[in-house]
Amino acid sequence: MAELTPKERMAIERHPMPEQRPEDRVKNFDEVPLGFAQEVAMREAARCLDCKSPQCVEGCPVSIDIPGFLKLIEKGDFKGSVKKIRETNFLPAICGRVCPQDQQCELVCIVGKRGKPVAIGSLERWISDYERENKIREIPEVAAATGKKIAVVGSGPAGMTAAYEIRKRGHDVTVFEAFHRGGGVLVYGIPRFRLPLSVIDEDLNFLEKMGVKFIYNTIVGKSMSLDDLLGSEWGFDAVFVGTGAGLPKMTGVPGENLNGVYSANEYLTRVYLMGAGNFPDNVTPLYQGKKVGIIGAGNTAMDAARTAKRLGADVTLYYRRSEEEAPARTEELHHAKEEFINFKFLSNPVEFIGDDNFFIKQIKCDVMKLGEPDDSGRRKPEATGESFIDDCDTAIMALGCDVNPIIPTSTPEIEVNKWGVVVADPETGATSKKAVFAGGDLITGGSTVINAMGQAKRAAAALHDFVMEQGNAFGYWK
Amino acid sequence: MPKLYEIVEKQDLVPGMALFHVYAPMAAKNMKPGQFIILRVSANGERIPISISGWDAEKGTVRIIIMAAGRTSTEAVALKQGDCFQDVVGPLGEETHVEKLKGTAVVIGGGYGTGAVMPPARAMKAMGNRVVGIIGARSKDLVLLEKEMREVCDEVIVCTNDGSQGVKGFVTDGLAGLMEKEDVQWVLAVGPVPMMQAVGNMTKPKKVKTFVSLNAIMVDGTGMCGACRVTVGGKTKFACFHGPDFDAHEVNFEELMLRQKMFVTQEKIAMEKLQEVK
Ligand SMILES: Cc1cc2nc3c(=O)[nH]c(=O)nc-3n(C[C@H](O)[C@H](O)[C@H](O)COP(=O)(O)OP(=O)(O)OC[C@H]3O[C@@H](n4cnc5c(N)ncnc54)[C@H](O)[C@@H]3O)c2cc1C
Ligand SMILES: Cc1cc2nc3c(=O)[nH]c(=O)nc-3n(C[C@H](O)[C@H](O)[C@H](O)COP(=O)(O)OP(=O)(O)OC[C@H]3O[C@@H](n4cnc5c(N)ncnc54)[C@H](O)[C@@H]3O)c2cc1C
Ligand code: SF4
Ligand code: SF4
Ligand code: FES
Numbered sequence: 001m002a003e004l005t006p007k008e009r010m011a012i013e014r015h016p017m018p019e020q021r022p023e024d025r026v027k028n029f030d031e032v033p034l035g036f037a038q039e040v041a042m043r044e045a046a047r048c049l050d051c052k053s054p055q056c057v058e059g060c061p062v063s064i065d066i067p068g069f070l071k072l073i074e075k076g077d078f079k080g081s082v083k084k085i086r087e088t089n090f091l092p093a094i095c096g097r098v099c100p101q102d103q104q105c106e107l108v109c110i111v112g113k114r115g116k117p118v119a120i121g122s123l124e125r126w127i128s129d130y131e132r133e134n135k136i137r138e139i140p141e142v143a144a145a146t147g148k149k150i151a152v153v154g155s156g157p158a159g160m161t162a163a164y165e166i167r168k169r170g171h172d173v174t175v176f177e178a179f180h181r182g183g184g185v186l187v188y189g190i191p192r193f194r195l196p197l198s199v200i201d202e203d204l205n206f207l208e209k210m211g212v213k214f215i216y217n218t219i220v221g222k223s224m225s226l227d228d229l230l231g232s233e234w235g236f237d238a239v240f241v242g243t244g245a246g247l248p249k250m251t252g253v254p255g256e257n258l259n260g261v262y263s264a265n266e267y268l269t270r271v272y273l274m275g276a277g278n279f280p281d282n283v284t285p286l287y288q289g290k291k292v293g294i295i296g297a298g299n300t301a302m303d304a305a306r307t308a309k310r311l312g313a314d315v316t317l318y319y320r321r322s323e324e325e326a327p328a329r330t331e332e333l334h335h336a337k338e339e340f341i342n343f344k345f346l347s348n349p350v351e352f353i354g355d356d357n358f359f360i361k362q363i364k365c366d367v368m369k370l371g372e373p374d375d376s377g378r379r380k381p382e383a384t385g386e387s388f389i390d391d392c393d394t395a396i397m398a399l400g401c402d403v404n405p406i407i408p409t410s411t412p413e414i415e416v417n418k419w420g421v422v423v424a425d426p427e428t429g430a431t432s433k434k435a436v437f438a439g440g441d442l443i444t445g446g447s448t449v450i451n452a453m454g455q456a457k458r459a460a461a462a463l464h465d466f467v468m469e470q471g472n473a474f475g476y477w478k
Numbered sequence: 479m480p481k482l483y484e485i486v487e488k489q490d491l492v493p494g495m496a497l498f499h500v501y502a503p504m505a506a507k508n509m510k511p512g513q514f515i516i517l518r519v520s521a522n523g524e525r526i527p528i529s530i531s532g533w534d535a536e537k538g539t540v541r542i543i544i545m546a547a548g549r550t551s552t553e554a555v556a557l558k559q560g561d562c563f564q565d566v567v568g569p570l571g572e573e574t575h576v577e578k579l580k581g582t583a584v585v586i587g588g589g590y591g592t593g594a595v596m597p598p599a600r601a602m603k604a605m606g607n608r609v610v611g612i613i614g615a616r617s618k619d620l621v622l623l624e625k626e627m628r629e630v631c632d633e634v635i636v637c638t639n640d641g642s643q644g645v646k647g648f649v650t651d652g653l654a655g656l657m658e659k660e661d662v663q664w665v666l667a668v669g670p671v672p673m674m675q676a677v678g679n680m681t682k683p684k685k686v687k688t689f690v691s692l693n694a695i696m697v698d699g700t701g702m703c704g705a706c707r708v709t710v711g712g713k714t715k716f717a718c719f720h721g722p723d724f725d726a727h728e729v730n731f732e733e734l735m736l737r738q739k740m741f742v743t744q745e746k747i748a749m750e751k752l753q754e755v756k
């Protein structure tokens with residue numbers, strides 16, 4: 001097949017991602033985007049101009065060789081293509097699905113300057129699904145055993161990536177996880193219709209096949225301290241901490257403790273970790289009324305809204321700013337609109353009103369308008385003096401999380417900033433406590449999967465230098 | 479070595495209530511008085527919080543007492559020695575605040591609470607305090623751990639609603655008598671919410687420091703969901719993370735009792751499904 005010219009490549013239209021129809025998908029938890037067929041993927045990959053200095057690679061926090069893996073898809077060397085991605089990204093099947101591509105790699109793709117960018121995320125998903133379905137994933141050779149023992153705390157994207165990067169370098173790795181299964185927010189936050197469990201379990205099983213050990217139902221900072229891990233009893237040479245954010249922010253408005261008012265963490269954990277959606281087969285209960293109100297407009301709010309819809313509710317989302325300021329991924333906001341979610345922007349909840357047996361029955365909101373930008377650059381919402389009351393018999397507060405304080409409070413020498421976020425060197429992930437490295441939401445507050453992975457990779461490299469007593473990381477805690 | 483979360487010993491205390499020694503080394507290793515665990519009985523089960531009435535860090539076992547209330551506790555009480563729980567995680571929550579007193583310390587247990595106050599009672603005794611234990615029960619054959627309480631405390635007062643043993647009435651009647659003749663300076667009460675509330679109401683006017691262990695509904699137990707939120711001193715606290723012990727004089731008990739009813743309809747359905755299966 002003759003090499004296509006750039007003009008011919010530019011002429012190919014970006015292929016839309018086939019999806020379940022809205023009226024079908026609101027009745028099931030299967031994945032909404034159905035994925036590309038092989039020829040579609042190969043054609044889409046052919047749109048890439050194989051730029052000499054590819055902007056897209058700069059846009060990717062783990063700098064995948066994007067033109068490289070796309071070219072191999074176009075040529076049909078699928079094994080080679082996924083191998084190329086795996087040189088820098090351990091969780092492509094997850095990133096291909098949840099990465100905010102439109103603000104990262106695809107944002108800066110040249111082809112996107114005139115028309116739509118190359119569908120990099122979808123192709124990353126396609127090739128990793130191809131790898132999983134055809135069972136062609138190879139276990140990378142693990143370096144010779146170094147005799148060093150490393151503990152990883154938390155099994156979310158940061159912990160998983162750190163465990164992989166550290167194990168690959170020949171160290172003995174043990175992951176400690178508070179819950180009874182691994183995956184972190186990938187499992188109990190991001191819904192099944194965006195990220196199937198089989199994808200996450202594949203990566204967790206893969207880590208086990210590489211020799212990574214998992215100890216579940218263990219809370220570092222409670223079951224034992226970081227000093228215990230680094231001491232003679234456990235004998236770890238260094239620790240990577242990836243315990244995420246996790247402390248739900250509440251509205252603080254009256255009526256917040258009424259029955260039927262959840263934090264998004266509680267609601268999504270009941271449904272996705274404990275399977276409360278098919279109660280009573282799964283015993284964890286879920287109370288959900290007919291009219292569900294969602295507070296907030298980030299990824300979490302969209303996920304909570306679309307979950308409540310699938311569980312049969314009439315859902316309205318309230319956000320104090322306007323649609324433009326909504327922090328959710330554009331694709332998820334779009335999906336939520338298609339799935340009959342009602343939106344009330346410029347509406348700020350000021351009270352939850354209860355019935356006489358303490359269950360929420362209404363929500364009162366102030367009508368807002370946008371004033372001058374606040375310190376985060378977003379325009380400050382101001383009350384107009386007008387307000388309204390809606391019927392609402394379940395409310396879900398999706399306002400983000402602060403950092404899980406168990407590790408910082410149980411380890412005073414770990415420095416935190418005024419928001420309780422653990423302070424870590426941006427290049428090495430080193431914390432103020434010797435031999436303790438960190439990455440993910442713990443050091444940023446609520447962020448993204450790909451940022452957690454990028455930080456974990458850098459921390460793993462520095463941790464390796466530290467335990468092998470080489471490089472500048474070794475001298476970090478002089 | 480026992481299997482993970484194996485029941486290495488089981489005693490049926492009274493009908494619908496059993497005592498278990500469970501092999502859970504990660505929980506036992508660092509356990510402190512007043513802390514608790516969360517357990518599941520099956521892969522599709524719910525997570526329920528259970529207090530610790532004792533532990534053995536070397537053997538890696540924790541001692542728990544479960545009262546059959548609804549679906550999960552009923553399934554748990556039916557388990558036999560050699561069976562395994564699905565999951566046990568802990569230690570959770572903060573340890574009970576103990577201190578050396580000039581006067582008397584009182585621990586009050588109702589139902590499974592009698593087991594829950596045992597470790598804090600031992601801790602207060604070890605600091606050289608005079609410790610009086612009050613055990614509440616409907617009748618004498620429901621009085622729990624009396625022998626052990628007598629070994630740990632300097633004195634034990636049993637209160638039975640029907641008067642079949644000790645003081646006739648509630649634990650507050652036992653406490654009232656005690657407060658008249660001794661300088662009570664510290665009280666810990668664990669049991670049904672109305673009991674804890676009554677103890678708090680009694681000690682508040684006399685400004686006697688009183689702790690209660692709040693049994694809010696919980697999911698994770700590590701402070702990440704807010705299901706267990708209670709109002710203490712006008713502020714929202716997470717019982718699993720800031721508690722479970724709180725200052726009885728600051729707790730909004732009405733709100734706690736209302737919030738405990740959030741899943742009552744689902745709890746009935748879950749119970750019916752269990753009886754259906756049986
Ligand atoms: C609903 C929702 C939707 C989201 N959608 C997206 C999206 O579409 N795209 C995107 O990029 N990002 C998304 N995010 C953000 C993303 O999930 C997080 O940035 C990412 O999960 C952070 O990874 P982490 O490994 O740092 O922490 P987490 O994923 O939070 O994992 C932390 C793990 O550590 C465990 N742990 C905590 N404390 C302890 C302890 N003391 N001892 C042992 N284990 C402990 C926890 O149980 C958990 O398993 C979303 C978040 C939420 C809540
Ligand atoms: C910190 C803490 C320590 C606890 N320690 C123990 C213990 O040592 N032994 C023990 O048996 N239980 C203990 N509990 C209560 C235990 O969690 C309940 O037994 C359990 O939640 C009931 O679950 P279930 O599914 O059996 O009943 P559910 O189906 O949840 O409820 C059935 C009925 O039991 C009542 N109920 C539900 N939850 C509670 C509760 N938390 N307290 C009292 N009644 C309740 C409700 O009124 C309901 O009608 C503790 C709770 C907390 C928060
Ligand atoms: S990991 Fe994320 S940013 Fe990087 S190429 Fe994949 S989708 Fe783009
Ligand atoms: S910027 Fe776009 S066209 Fe250029 S290499 Fe990256 S994906 Fe291909
Ligand atoms: S049980 Fe989830 S925060 Fe306490």
